[in-house]
Amino acid sequence: MEPINKIESVLTPLNKNNVDTDQIISKEFLKRIERTGFGEYLFYHWRYHADGTKNEEFVLNDPRYDGSTILVAHDNFGCGSSREHAPWAILDYGFRVVIAPSFADIFYSNCFKNGILPIKLSVAEIDEFLQKGKEAPYTLTVSLEDQTVTGEDGSVYSFDIDPYSKKMLLNGWDEISLTFQYEDKITEYEQKHA
């Protein structure tokens, strides 16, 4: 997993709440047996009309946000299905940071396994970012080490993250290798509960 710390990018404003994982990656694209290649299908039915033409009104098709690595959305982002194909699609498309007032539990947890930083900020702060980002391309600088998001105008917003997940992301660690350090504890538990 790619470590993550400082990210500077124009934000992509996705002004929707309850964005579910069915919208992030639709089921017709879940049949691959690899972890890669999902980016081109991210938000597919919002990006493309039924006839396959681009929906020019959808934010991902707005060239002003090309190359953006920070996605900003409203409440309860990633609700619904547990499919990890959702964070795979977000990452494969190029996003490394998702900022929202709240996230669904499974999606939130899946982000950390894939080197995506999910940041929770207040509704008012999100509203501000969405507004600014919609008017004109607006750059944010994220520091995981400092747990801050800094706006173009220098205003700084702090966010909480649990220390374990922070360490995993900063170092890009493979969780399974870490868990193997506790193998004796697992064996002990199994013997006790056999």
Added chain:
Amino acid sequence: MAKTIIEKIWDEHIVYEEEGKPDLLYIDLHLIHEVTSPQAFEGLRLANRKVRRPDLCFATMDHNVPTKNLPVINDPIAKKQITTLEKNCEEFGVQLADMQHPDQGIVHIIGPELGLTQPGKTIVCGDSHTSTHGAFGAIAFGIGTSEVEHVLSTQTLWQSKPKTMEIRVTGQIGFGVTAKDIILAIISKFGIGVGTGHIVEYTGEAIRGLTMEERMTICNMSIEAGAKAGLIGPDETTINYLRGRRYAPQGEEFEAAAERWLALNTDEDAEYDQVLEIDADEIEPFVTWGTNPSMGSGISANIPTSADYVSETEKSALRSALEYMGLEEGMALTDIEIQHAFIGSCTNARLSDLEAAAKVVKGKHVHPTVTAIVVPGSRTVKKQAEEIGLDKIFTDAGFEWRESGCSMCLAMNDDVVPAGERCASTSNRNFEGRQGAGSRTHLVSPSMAAAAALHGHFVDVRKIEAAVQI
């Protein structure tokens, strides 16, 4: 200290704990299906790891499988996922109920059916509806594929202890009202994010009065309220369901287990982080009209108008949902015409669900403009239903009687609702495009879906059922 059942089960499964870290939690049962597991097995292969406890894993195929013309799979990519699961289970020694196996079915239907699901267990699966198994008083939750790989290789997961929430359902549901209506009413009243970060315990006399199959319907949709898991404390109903099931303890061992299970129940003076309450007496048969499961109302209500909401975000969510659904603000739910009815899914495809629908359709016929299918939740359910003649009731009424699988709940196989068409569905999600690109889903109970199939639009099933009884 007094504890809730949630804390009792959690604490019992801690392998290792340390300040500033999540708990390392032992997993008792890992259920596996074809869609969320291939990348996990591939990860094991690449790292040269094995499955630590294949005896605690059980696999089946459900998401992709066709529900007719078995065993032909037309979609080559779906076929690849299915053969990949076969190969993975063989290579890593995991027990598999494949497409032809008599135990095959939707993973959350067969776990309980086989007695794999038991009180006090920690149960995971790469599927958000794993919460279903909570009906037995287990902590059961959905995980992503990275966590599937983690459980395969270590039989554990790092998990931060969730908060606890009690949802108390007081009173009793009325005639024609089902477990599905209770959970839809809960989600509608409290919202789809209310359970985030929590494990929910459902309590109250309305819950106690439910059968195990009904309790599974409630717990199944905990995730639709955002909860990590939902459970119901074990009682005699739970024990009677499990007695004699293949993988449940047998004989004296069972009686000893039953005693342990009952002791798991929440202590009298235990406290929850949050308590919510809803009155079952006020719940009507529900119909969702929007694009998430909280956007629903009792059948006698009308679709809300923007004036009913305060915030601009909510108003705009209502407008965009109704635009997608092709509906108008303030419209009566009984005026919504449907073209499809789907009776199936891990929410409502158990024998009692099929019986409830059959009771409504017996001797009647599907409306000429409606295509209706019944997809039993497992091969066992299908066989049991056929033994009591339900298949005949459905086919005589013009329903198609299919093989088991997830089917039209998420339309990964050929069972798709065409764009712009509307489905009365007993499944769990009405997200945009859930049943096919451009499809429009209305979540309802099996008897409500059956009634809508007969009439071509939603009707209050209580009126029909009353007529049947006369």
